Amino acid sequence: MRATTEEGQGQKLKGKGRERDDEMSGEFNQRQKIRRVISRRSKTFCAALMLSALVLLVAAGCNKQGETFVAVLDAAPATLDPLRGTDAASERLRQLMFNTLVRKNEKFEYVGELATSIQTAPDGLSTTFTLRDGVTFHDGKPLTSADAKYTLEALFASNSAKAAPFMEADAQGGQQNYVSSIETPDPRTLVVRLRKPWLQLLTNLVPVAIIPQGSGDAQKDKPLGSGGFRFVSFDESQQVVDMEAYDNYWGGAPQIKKLRVRAILDANTLQAELRSGRVNLAHVANLSPDAYKSLEQDANLQIKKFPGANLVYIGFNADSDPLKDARVRQAIAYAINRESIIRDLQLGQARIAHSILPEESWAFHAGQKYAYDPAQAKRLLDEAGLRDPDGDGPQMRLPKPIVFKITSASAAVRQYAQVIQNSLKDVGVPIEIETLETVSLFAQLRNGQFQLTTARWVGGNQDPIFLRNLFHSSEIPTQQRSGFNRGRYRNAELDKLLDEAVNTPPDAERDRAKNLYTQAQDIITRELPMMPLWYPDNLVVATKGVGNIQLDASADWDFVRKLTIEK
Numbered sequence: 001m002r003a004t005t006e007e008g009q010g011q012k013l014k015g016k017g018r019e020r021d022d023e024m025s026g027e028f029n030q031r032q033k034i035r036r037v038i039s040r041r042s043k044t045f046c047a048a049l050m051l052s053a054l055v056l057l058v059a060a061g062c063n064k065q066g067e068t069f070v071a072v073l074d075a076a077p078a079t080l081d082p083l084r085g086t087d088a089a090s091e092r093l094r095q096l097m098f099n100t101l102v103r104k105n106e107k108f109e110y111v112g113e114l115a116t117s118i119q120t121a122p123d124g125l126s127t128t129f130t131l132r133d134g135v136t137f138h139d140g141k142p143l144t145s146a147d148a149k150y151t152l153e154a155l156f157a158s159n160s161a162k163a164a165p166f167m168e169a170d171a172q173g174g175q176q177n178y179v180s181s182i183e184t185p186d187p188r189t190l191v192v193r194l195r196k197p198w199l200q201l202l203t204n205l206v207p208v209a210i211i212p213q214g215s216g217d218a219q220k221d222k223p224l225g226s227g228g229f230r231f232v233s234f235d236e237s238q239q240v241v242d243m244e245a246y247d248n249y250w251g252g253a254p255q256i257k258k259l260r261v262r263a264i265l266d267a268n269t270l271q272a273e274l275r276s277g278r279v280n281l282a283h284v285a286n287l288s289p290d291a292y293k294s295l296e297q298d299a300n301l302q303i304k305k306f307p308g309a310n311l312v313y314i315g316f317n318a319d320s321d322p323l324k325d326a327r328v329r330q331a332i333a334y335a336i337n338r339e340s341i342i343r344d345l346q347l348g349q350a351r352i353a354h355s356i357l358p359e360e361s362w363a364f365h366a367g368q369k370y371a372y373d374p375a376q377a378k379r380l381l382d383e384a385g386l387r388d389p390d391g392d393g394p395q396m397r398l399p400k401p402i403v404f405k406i407t408s409a410s411a412a413v414r415q416y417a418q419v420i421q422n423s424l425k426d427v428g429v430p431i432e433i434e435t436l437e438t439v440s441l442f443a444q445l446r447n448g449q450f451q452l453t454t455a456r457w458v459g460g461n462q463d464p465i466f467l468r469n470l471f472h473s474s475e476i477p478t479q480q481r482s483g484f485n486r487g488r489y490r491n492a493e494l495d496k497l498l499d500e501a502v503n504t505p506p507d508a509e510r511d512r513a514k515n516l517y518t519q520a521q522d523i524i525t526r527e528l529p530m531m532p533l534w535y536p537d538n539l540v541v542a543t544k545g546v547g548n549i550q551l552d553a554s555a556d557w558d559f560v561r562k563l564t565i566e567k
Contacts (some may be wrong), residue, residue, distance in 0.1 A: 068242075068258040071560060072270060074284035075409055075438055076239045076263040080231075081220040082209035083151070084160045088458050091207065092557040093241060093261065097138075098209030098225035101129055101148065101190075102202050106552045108309075108361065108462040110202040114143070114210060114226075115190075124197030129190040135250045137212050138230035144187040150213040152182055152192070161482040165204045169474055175481065199503060203465050228254050228561035239263035254561045267291060267411045274301060274541055281542045281560070283551065285456060286410040289347035295541050302546070305349070306538040309358035309553035311461045312350070314420075314531040315445070315453045319488040322398065323451060327384040329528040332452075333370035334377040335427045336420055342534055345416055349539065353532035355521055356461050356470065360553065362506070363464035363517040367525030377427045388428045401430035404452040405444065408435040413454060445486045446477045456536070459554050460484075464517045468498040471520075471529055489529035494520060 077089040082098050085091060103113040112118055117130035135143040155163050156177055167175040178198045183191040192201065215224055223231045228251060229243040241261045245254040262279070264270045267286050273279040275298055287295075296303045314332070316323045323329060342350050351359075354366040378388070386397040402424075406417050414435070421431040431452070436444070444450055460466045469475050473490040475483035501516035524530075538551045545566035551559050 068260050069256045069281070069563075069565070070260045070262060070279045072273075072279050072282040072284060073261060073263045074265065074270075074286040076265075077241075078439070079220055080223045080234060080241070082211065082223060082225065083155050083158065083162060083216070083219065086161045086207070089263065091458070093223075094207070094209050094225075095227070095557040096229045096243065096259070096261070096560060097223055097227040097231055098211070099135070099227055100206060100208055100210065102205045103556075104206060104459075104462065104554060108554070110206070114148075118202070124194070124199075126191055126193045127201055129192070131188045131190065132250060133188060135226055136248055137226050138224055138246055139212070140248075141212060142187075143210065143212075143226050145184040145190040146187070147213050148190045148210050149182045149184050150216075151208065151210050152179070154211075154216040155208060162204075162207060164482045165200065165469070167481070169481075197503070199505060200465055203463055226250075228252075228558070229259050249561075251561070255564050256560070259560070265409050271295065274298075274543075277543060279543075280546060281540065281563075283538065283540045283555065283557075285536075286412065287539075287541075288412045288415060289345065289349050291411075292349070292539055292541065293347060300544055302542055302544055304540040304542070304549045304551070306540075306551045307351070307553055308536050308538045308555065309360060309462055310459065310535065310538075310555060311353055311356060311358075311457045312533045312536055313353075313356070313454065313457065314533060315450075315455070316487050316529060316531070317448060317451050318490070318529055319448060320451045322384065322386060323402070325384045326527050327380045328386065329531070330370070331377040331380040331384070331427065332424060332429070333528060333531050334373045334380065335423050335429070336370075336531075336533075337372040337423060338533055339372065341416055341419055345419060346534070346536070350534040350536045353534050354525070356457075356467060356524070356530065356532055357464055357521075358462060358535060358553070361462060361464060362510070363514055365518040365521040367521045369525075370531070374423075374427050381427065381429070386428075395428075396425070396430040397428035398430055401432040402451050403434050404431050404454075405434045405436060405441055405450045406454055407438045407441055409438050417454060446482070448477075448486065448488055450486075454533070459556075462554055464513075465502050467517065467520055467524065468502050471524060472498050487529050489527070491523060491527060494523045494527075497523070 073089045073092060075087065075089045077085060077093055078087045079085045079090055080093065082094040085094060099114045101113065101115045102110050105111050114131055114135060115129040116132050119128045131145055131148070137143055156166060156179065166177055166179060168178055169175050176195065178194055179192055180195045181193045183193065185191065194201070209225060211219060212224055228246055228249045230246045232242040232244055234241050239262065243259045245257045247253040264273065265286065267288065270279070270282060270284065270287065271291055274282060274295060277300065292303055295301050316329050318324060338352050342348065342352060354369050355364055357364045381397055388397055389395045404417060404421065406413050417433055421433055424431050445453060469484045471485060471489055472495050475485040476488050477483040477486060497516055497520045501513060501520060504513040504516060506513045538555050540549055540551060542549060547564040547566065548562055549559070550562065
């Protein structure tokens with residue numbers, strides 16, 4: 001399934017840097033560590049305010065954007081091509097400019113977007129989509145089933161990550177498409193035929209934007225879709241995409257007539273732009289929790305908060321020593337005080353996560369839980385043969401630190417990574433934080449060049465089928481095939497459970513499917529190839545006068561189309 005994205009994945013590669021916390025270990029409890037981080041952060045914030053003031057003085061002589069509404073991404077999109085972009089920034093642009101056959105509703109159920117009817121044959125070997133009447137592309141041409149057929153065939157012929165889940169590995173090391181043929185009996189009917197029953201078809205169609213026949217090669221420079229906004233221009237040097245409302249949009253024309261989407265990577269710059277009024281809306285991950293608190297005090301701004309279902313997690317490389325040992329991974333989990341981080345660092349802007357799946361999912365199961373217990377962490381490390389050489393002395397249990405690779409794009413990530421670093425030092429596990437530009441980070445993750453990492457999944461974790469993508473041994477990335485099992489985790493028992501679960505219809509056999517996913521989550525939480533941290537709230541900063549801000553738990557950017565602007 002590729003109805004998934006990760007925050008900030010689309011930045012341009014600019015370089016990388018390393019940083020160490022050289023603070024001596026000692027008898028400090030978790031709260032004191034967090035307070036030190038917050039204290040350092042406060043000093044940084046004061047400096048940021050001075051910088052912001054200078055920016056605002058310069059800005060005073062600048063013209064406003066006029067009627068252009070400016071929204072912000074916290075990372076540059078990897079591509080404008082909707083069939084290739086899987087990073088969060090690219091997907092949000094897709095949600096503004098394109099439509100798909102299928103979408104997820106607020107309950108994470110699959111419903112039609114361009115399709116008004118979806119009918120699966122009793123034998124499971126075909127699905128028939130009836131398309132909306134009267135839908136046109138931004139050039140005025142009608143959208144038909146021929147365009148949908150062209151889109152899918154162009155995707156299958158590509159090496160896009162969005163094509164990978166439609167392919168099944170064969171015994172010879174190659175791959176076969178689950179889709180055997182695509183038919184278009186009339187302009188409003190699309191029939192997708194399968195080699196064998198496959199329950200993941202709708203799941204994997206969610207991020208596939210329908211494009212006009214013959215437009216595949218042009219999409220990367222001039223995206224052409226059927227969504228609420230149409231493309232005008234892209235300034236790559238400034239990372240600015242300009243769009244305009246598509247007044248003939250079948251779902252209703254946006255009230256925003258001119259939309260500019262900017263990538264602003266620096267959190268201090270973003271705060272200054274919001275305060276100056278040159279940015280109208282920001283829904284980003286690179287603002288720290290106290291930045292939201294500060295912006296909330298600005299009389300010209302408003303903060304909207306919605307429960308989130310996306311996931312912040314720690315990823316382990318299960319092929320890397322000493323993380324090959326599940327006891328070491330469990331020890332790391334017990335050593336992290338998530339409750340304290342959420343309260344003192346996240347300022348309550350998140351919910352603790354005990355599963356990859358959100359609690360709202362029909363398949364949610366907490367499995368084994370990991371409360372803060374440093375004594376248990378030390379016992380597990382002892383059992384794994386990583387004994388403390390000098391008790392409470394300064395020596396660590398490992399001769400060299402575990403490298404914790406994180407994105408340089410987010411101040412919030414850097415802050416909680418430092419707290420985790422200090423917590424693990426307390427139990428004798430040395431951690432070296434390495435910050436990389438996001439494109440470089442994810443390239444290294446795909447190649448297995450990491451030990452420890454952290455990121456945010458956007459969207460994918462809301463469907464239990466996603467567990468197979470994350471943890472099945474066939475989903476380990478190779479040179480020939482993309483995959484999301486970057487931790488290289490292998491478990492034959494789990495493979496068998498997940499294969500059975502994804503082929504069990506949740507509508508017809510809900511109890512059996514739930515039982516299979518429950519067993520799978522028991523293994524996943526016990527073995528811990530990935531540690532869920534928390535579900536962050538969806539926070540939106542907007543200028544006063546922006547109305548109808550309604551963001552669903554999956555944070556779909558279609559909400560921008562429905563915004564109202566006070567005249």
